[in-house]
Every structure is written in C-alpha cells, then in structure tokens.
Amino acid sequence: MTNHKVVGVLALQGGVVEHLSHFKRAVESSPEQYGPFQLEFIEVKTSDQLHRCNALVIPGGESTAISLIAERTGLLAHLYEFVADESKVIWGTCAGLILLAKQVENAKRDQKILGGMDIKVIRNAFGRQLDSFESNLDFSSFIPNLKDFPTIFIRAPIVDQILNENPRLNENLTHPPVPMAKLTDGITVRSENPYSNSSPVEILHRLENGFIVAVKQGNKLGTSFHPELSENFLFHKWFLDTFVLAD
Amino acid sequence: MTSTYNINKNLAQMLKGGVIMDVTNVEEAVIAEKAGAVAVMALEKIPSDMRKSGQVCRMSDPKMIKDIMNAVSIPVMAKVRIGHLIEAQLLESLGIDYIDESEVLTPADRTYHIDKTHYKVPFVCGAKDLGEALRRINEGAAMLRTKGEAGTGDISEAVKHIRQIKGEIDLILANKTDTKFLTDKAIEYRIPVKLLEDLIEKNGKFPVVNFAAGGVATPADAALCMKLGMEGVFVGSGIFRSSNPEKLAKAIVNATTHYDDPAKVLEYSTDLGEMMPGVSVSGLQLQDRLSTRGW
Numbered sequence: 120m121t122n123h124k125v126v127g128v129l130a131l132q133g134g135v136v137e138h139l140s141h142f143k144r145a146v147e148s149s150p151e152q153y154g155p156f157q158l159e160f161i162e163v164k165t166s167d168q169l170h171r172c173n174a175l176v177i178p179g180g181e182s183t184a185i186s187l188i189a190e191r192t193g194l195l196a197h198l199y200e201f202v203a204d205e206s207k208v209i210w211g212t213c214a215g216l217i218l219l220a221k222q223v224e225n226a227k228r229d230q231k232i233l234g235g236m237d238i239k240v241i242r243n244a245f246g247r248q249l250d251s252f253e254s255n256l257d258f259s260s261f262i263p264n265l266k267d268f269p270t271i272f273i274r275a276p277i278v279d280q281i282l283n284e285n286p287r288l289n290e291n292l293t294h295p296p297v298p299m300a301k302l303t304d305g306i307t308v309r310s311e312n313p314y315s316n317s318s319p320v321e322i323l324h325r326l327e328n329g330f331i332v333a334v335k336q337g338n339k340l341g342t343s344f345h346p347e348l349s350e351n352f353l354f355h356k357w358f359l360d361t362f363v364l365a366d
Numbered sequence: 367m368t369s370t371y372n373i374n375k376n377l378a379q380m381l382k383g384g385v386i387m388d389v390t391n392v393e394e395a396v397i398a399e400k401a402g403a404v405a406v407m408a409l410e411k412i413p414s415d416m417r418k419s420g421q422v423c424r425m426s427d428p429k430m431i432k433d434i435m436n437a438v439s440i441p442v443m444a445k446v447r448i449g450h451l452i453e454a455q456l457l458e459s460l461g462i463d464y465i466d467e468s469e470v471l472t473p474a475d476r477t478y479h480i481d482k483t484h485y486k487v488p489f490v491c492g493a494k495d496l497g498e499a500l501r502r503i504n505e506g507a508a509m510l511r512t513k514g515e516a517g518t519g520d521i522s523e524a525v526k527h528i529r530q531i532k533g534e535i536d537l538i539l540a541n542k543t544d545t546k547f548l549t550d551k552a553i554e555y556r557i558p559v560k561l562l563e564d565l566i567e568k569n570g571k572f573p574v575v576n577f578a579a580g581g582v583a584t585p586a587d588a589a590l591c592m593k594l595g596m597e598g599v600f601v602g603s604g605i606f607r608s609s610n611p612e613k614l615a616k617a618i619v620n621a622t623t624h625y626d627d628p629a630k631v632l633e634y635s636t637d638l639g640e641m642m643p644g645v646s647v648s649g650l651q652l653q654d655r656l657s658t659r660g661w
Contacts, residue, residue, distance in 0.1 A: 131623050132383040132404060164624060179380050180404065181440055187402035188623050191616060192630070213380070227439055229400060248441055248463035249486060251377055253369050273377045274441070305439070348376045 122156045124363055127163035127172035129198075131188040133180020133214060135162060137347035138355070145356035156364065166197040174208035174363045175201060177215030179273065179345050182223075182242065185214055186231040195231060202235040203314035208338045208362045209235055216341040217242055217276050224279065226308040234310025236336045237320055239280040242305075244297045244330070244343075248274055254326075256344075258333075261323050262357045269351065270344040277343055278331035281320045294329030338362055374488035374508035378464075378575045381405060381441075381509075381598055385588065385619045386577070388412050388602040391430065392437045394611070401615035405441040405464070407600070408434040413470045413517030414603035414642070417656070423471045425453040428460050435461070443490065448660055449475020451484075458487045464509070466490045469659035470516045470602075477661065482506030492579065494527040494657050496534035497555035500565075503574060504557050510572065512596075513657040514580015517603050519644025521587045523657055524580045528594045535570040542566045580657065583608075583642050585621030585634045592625035607642035614638050 128138045142160045146153045163169050177185070189195045201207055202219075211219040218232055222239040226232075245251070251273045258265040277297065318337030325331050332343035340362060346354035384404030389395040390412060398406045410426040411419070425446050435442045441463035446453035448467055453474075457465050467480055469492055479502065482489040488508035493499035499510055512531075514524030541547040552559035564573065578591030579600035588599045601618055608614045617634040624630040652658065 130383065132402075134379045134382060137379065164627075180382070181380070181384065183399060183440060184384055184402040184404045184619070187400070188619060191402075191620060192624065225439070227399065243439065247435075247461055248377060248488070249458075249461055251373050253373050271373060271376050273373070273380055345376070348379065 123159070124156060124173045125159045125161060125171050126174045126176070126359075126363055127161050127168060128176045128178055129185070129215075130162035130164050131180075131192075131194070132184045133178040134345070134347060135178055138176050138178055138212075141347050141352040141355040142359065144352045145359055148352070148356070158359075164194075166194060169194070169197050169201055172201075172207070174210070177209065177211040177218050178347070179213035179215065182214040182217040183227050183230050185218065187229070190231055198233055199312040199314070202233045202312060202339075205317065205337060210340040210342070210358055210362065212342050212345055212347065213273060213275055216240060216278075216343055219339060219341050221282055221310050222280075223276075223308045225305040228306055228308070230308055232308060232310045234312035234314055235316060235339050236334065236341055237282040237316055238278045238334060238336075238341070239282055239307075240276045241279045241297055242276050243274050244277040244279075245272060245275055246298045250298070251275070256324065256326075258324060258354070262354065265353055265357070268346070268354065269349045270346065271348045272332075272344050275332075275343045278322075278334050278341070281322075283316075283320060294331075297330075338365070370486055371483070371506060371508070375574045378488060378490070378509040381577075382575055383623060384598045385615075385622050386443065386598070386600045387605055387615060388600075389434065390606070392433050394606055395434045395438050395442075397612050398605075398615060399438045399440055401612065402619040403440060403615070404598070405443055406434065406438060407443045407445065407466065407602075409445055412603040412606065413656070414519070414607060415517075416470060417517040417654075423447075425450070425456070425471070428456065431457070431462065432460060445471055446480075447471040448473040449478050449480060451480050454480050454485060454487075454489075458485055462487060464488050464490055467507075468492065469513055469656050473659050479505055479660070482508075490577075492657075492660060493531065494660075495530050496538075497557070498660060499531055499572065499576075500555050500557045500561045503572065504561060507574060509575050509577070511577040511579040511600055513660070514578070514582070515647045515650070516580045516656050518581050518647055518650075519583040519604055519607075519642045520647045521581045521583070521590065523647050523655075524578050524582065524591060525594065527580075527657070528578065528591065528596060531576075532595065535565065538562055538565060539570050581647070582618075583644060584638075585614075585617045585631055588618045589621045589625035589631045592622055598622065604642050609639035614641075
C-alpha cells in the first residue's frame with residue numbers, strides 16, 4: 120500500500136478548501152500520471168486525522184489564532200511530533216511558514232511555533248493589510264517552466280535569517296529594512312520543539328529587493344505567499360510530485 | 367475585476383473558520399487576541415448599549431481605533447455609517463484593515479451605500495437576503511456577513527438570514543437555464559445579470575466569504591452558524607456582556623473550529639458562567655430592528 124498517500128490540510132482556521140481543491144485539480148489534470156497512486160486529501164482538526172497523514176499543509180490564516188487553537192484543543196504536542204518525524208512532508212504557506220519556523224520576530228508572547236525549519240521569520244513583514252499586494256513571479260529556477268506565476272502576499276512574513284551553522288548562507292542575506300507593522304509588544308518567539316532538522320536550508324526564491332519568500336529544508340517547504348489563491352494549480356502539482364510522491 | 371479587489375476578497379479568505387470580536391478598548395482587544403480571534407472590531411459602544419441609548423451612533427473616535435491597532439497584531443476592523451463615504455475615507459487614511467459599513471450605526475444615506483470600488487481598503491457589509499448580498503458585492507464589498515439582529519443575543523434573526531439567502535440561491539440554481547427568470551431576478555435585485563451567472567457558475571457560492579453576525583452569544587450559536595454553512599462568525603455584545611469574557615471568548619473560538627464535533631462543543635459550552643442577558647427579537651418593534659436598515 121505504499122502507493123496510498125494521505126495529504127492533510129490543517130483546518131483549525133484559515134484558507135483550507137482552496138488547498139484541497141488545488142490538489143484535486145492537479146490530480147484530475149494528469150490521470151495517467153496519478154493513476155498508479157491512491158491519493159487522499161483530508162481536513163485535519165484532530166490527532167487521529169493527523170496520524171493518518173503522510174503530508175501536511177499548514178494554510179494561511181492568523182498564525183496566533185491557529186497556534187492558540189492547536190494548543191487549547193490538544194493538537195500542539197501531536198504537531199510537534201509530526202514535524203519531528205522526517206518521514207513526513209510539511210508545507211506551510213504564509214501563517215504556515217510562521218508556524219514552521221524555529222524563531223519568529225514581531226510575534227505575540229503566547230504564540231507557539233513548531234520549529235521544523237532552521238529559519239527566523241519576520242511576521243507582518245510588509246506592513247499592515249493595506250500593504251498586501253499581488254505579483255507575478257518567475258519560479259522556473261525550481262519549478263520547470265513556471266515563469267509567470269501570480270502570487271498574492273497578504274500581511275505576509277519573510278525569511279530573515281537562516282539559523283543553521285553554515286555561515287556562508289547568511290552572507291548574502293542582506294535585504295532592505297523591513298517595513299513591518301511593528302508591534303508595541305512584539306517579541307522574538309522561539310520554538311519549544313526540541314527537534315532539529317538534519318538537512319540544510321535551501322533558498323528557493325527571493326524577491327528583487329532580496330526578501331526571501333520560499334525555502335526548503337529536507338522535506339519541509341515554506342512559502343510567504345499563497346499559491347492556493349491563484350487560479351493556477353501547478354505549484355501544488357510540483358509539491359505533490361517533488362515532495363509527496365518523491366520516493 | 368481589478369487587482370485591488372482580487373487581493374481584498376482573497377485576504378478575507380484568510381479569516382475563514384475564525385471569530386471576529388467586538389471590542390471597545392485596548393484591554394478587551396488584548397483578551398480577544400489571546401483568545402484566538404482572527405480580527406477585532408473596534409467600536410466605542412457595543413451594539414447592545416447603542417440599542418439602549420436611542421442616540422445617533424457614528425464612527426468611533428480614531429484615537430481609540432488607533433490605540434487598538436497598536437495593541438494587537440491581528441487585523442482591526444471599524445464601522446462606518448451606511449453611505450458615509452467620508453467616514454470611510456478617514457478610516458482608510460488611518461490604515462484600518464477592514465471597514466464595516468454597518469447598519470448598527472445610524473445610516474447617513476437613505477438611498478445609497480458607499481461605492482466601495484473607490485477604496486483600497488476591503489469592506490465588509492451586512493445582508494439579510496440575496497438581493498442585498500449581491501448589491502453589496504456589486505458595490506465592491508470584499509466580505510459579507512448576515513445582519514442578524516445586533517445587540518440582542520438572539521440568534522434567530524441571523525439564522526433567518528442564512529436560510530433566506532440559501533433558499534434564494536437554491537431558487538436561482540433551480541432556474542439556471544431560464545433566461546427570463548434570471549433577467550427578472552436581476553431587475554428585482556437591482557444588479558447586473560452577470561452576478562447571477564457568476565453565482566450559477568460557482569454552483570451557488572459567493573465570490574467573497576460570508577460570515578454570521580448579529581446575535582451570536584454562545585459556543586453553540588457559533589457552531590450552529592458554521593453548521594449552516596457560514597465561513598466564520600462575528601461576536602458582538604455577547605462576549606464582554608457575559609460574566610467570564612476570557613473563558614467565553616476562547617470557548618467560542620474552539621467551538622467555531624470544532625463545530626461538527628458535538629462532544630467537543632459540549633465541553634466548550636460547560637461552566638461558562640452567566641451569558642449576556644439579551645433581548646428576544648420577537649419582542650422588538652419593527653422600527654427598532656437594526657436589520658431593516660440598508661437598501
């Protein structure tokens with residue numbers, strides 16, 4: 120039954136159905152390619168549902184709300200374990216990228232993060248809601264032929280720093296000052312998950328001004344933006360092909 | 367549609383499955399954020415107090431809104447009077463995250479709502495039937511909510527609006543090939559027929575999110591609205607008129623996520639203290655019903 124894969128979308132709060140429908144459209148687009156596989160896409164609200172998953176998507180939403188709900192409903196400990204299991208695949212978009220990080224700047228004190236990737240993320244890095252924007256980006260360096268992909272940044276976070284030991288990686292990480300909506304009580308929150316990712320961080324995409332908006336570490340993927348809000352499902356198809364069905 | 371509108375309706379998607387809470391000061395806003403609210407609505411008086419006051423209710427003082435914007439990291443919404451385009455410009459200049467063109471305040475224009483396509487900031491608007499919902503979408507609203515009957519703690523009016531809109535959508539879908547029917551409906555609703563065609567193409571789904579509002583007072587009320595297909599809830603007077611706002615706020619957030627799991631909603635509904643006393647909608651005179659405001 121190794122051809123049976125369950126992909127879950129964390130459904131505590133946020134844009135869940137868009138991810139599910141993009142995955143379904145991707146699978147329907149290539150019946151021949153996906154025919155040999157039995158792919159199941161489910162919403163994840165409970166630990167039972169989480170334990171069924173081979174891969175998990177943490178969607179956009181409010182990172183504070185998602186983490187508080189996860190903690191109060193007893194799911195947080197299970198998410199820590201899921202993140203620490205390197206046979207599992209995880210992708211975080213926007214709020215999900217915040218949740219995947221080891222450190223978050225401009226965070227709320229009681230916000231919890233899962234610590235799956237050795238990155239420091241700045242929350243609300245582009246400012247308030249009015250500073251949200253849409254941009255067509257060229258992802259062809261890591262997704263073949265995906266050149267003009269419409270991406271939406273909504274109160275988006277960025278990756279500010281790579282936290283693992285390779286100092287060379289941080290040399291080129293200079294970017295202009297971040298116009299973040301600075302919180303009066305914004306602090307840096309560190310993950311309480313003892314897990315340490317065994318793979319190096321790879322930068323997949325930077326904006327022209329140097330902001331890092333897509334990163335990969337082992338089988339964990341983080342994006343600042345929302346491929347699920349574009350009409351195009353090719354980003355999701357790439358995730359299925361290179362992460363979920365990789366082995 | 368413009369790029370701004372596309373961004374605005376998409377950013378409202380990020381609120382889905384969430385609870386938006388009315389707050390009147392920084393302390394309440396912090397309690398709401400800690401409870402897991404996805405946004406707060408900053409206003410001077412909660413609807414149940416406005417209802418009692420019998421006074422003209424206007425946009426809140428920008429200072430209190432700004433203080434709340436500085437105190438929390440989640441989006442902040444604020445209300446303007448129906449049709450009051452200057453109040454809307456002020457809030458946009460302030461950098462507010464969403465404007466609620468709200469029947470809870472005293473209307474400024476008895477014929478027209480604000481042309482929301484002229485703003486960069488997203489608007490949320492109330493609707494009690496399909497015509498209102500589509501007119502607001504046509505005017506550029508990025509998010510809808512039921513009107514319900516704000517400040518009562520009585521969920522029946524919100525349920526009525528949810529059912530009404532669902533029934534009218536079903537009727538459109540049942541007659542989707544009848545061009546004359548659709549043209550007549552478009553005239554009745556005062557909207558371009560294209561909006562009905564879009565609705566049919568999306569199998570009855572609005573292009574914007576639709577939340578429940580007006581009378582949500584308990585975790586079970588929130589779960590009921592979610593079960594009836596709403597994508598999230600607004601809680602107004604209910605939380606901070608109860609005896610234990612912190613606990614109730616968390617319970618409503620939890621129940622909104624796990625609305626489909628009775629054992630969990632039971633747990634969240636237990637030992638919450640006194641709920642807001644409320645007033646029954648059926649005892650209100652028609653002229654006292656806020657949901658009749660808006661055109």
